[in-house]
Amino acid sequence: MGWRGGHFSVGITIFPPSRVQERKTGSTSKRINITMPEETLRRVDAAAKRPGLSRYSYLTRAAQEVLEQEDCNSTA
Numbered sequence: 001m002g003w004r005g006g007h008f009s010v011g012i013t014i015f016p017p018s019r020v021q022e023r024k025t026g027s028t029s030k031r032i033n034i035t036m037p038e039e040t041l042r043r044v045d046a047a048a049k050r051p052g053l054s055r056y057s058y059l060t061r062a063a064q065e066v067l068e069q070e071d072c073n074s075t076a
Contacts, residue, residue: 048058
């Protein structure tokens with residue numbers, strides 16, 4: 001993590017929630033690095049903290065929800 005030109009750079013390691021989930025979905029882990037505005041990162045961290053989620057869990061769930069909505073919209 002670090003500050004870069006008005007944005008906060010974040011390294012995130014994406015791990016499946018469990019080995020059971022990995023077997024069920026066939027997913028594997030992939031390390032990614034993203035850059036986002038510092039205020040956005042603060043909001044993500046605050047939103048994740050409310051239900052007791054990690055930053056990883058919150059961002060993964062958010063991405064999955066958007067992808068599911070897009071899947072539903074493309075089949076409608």
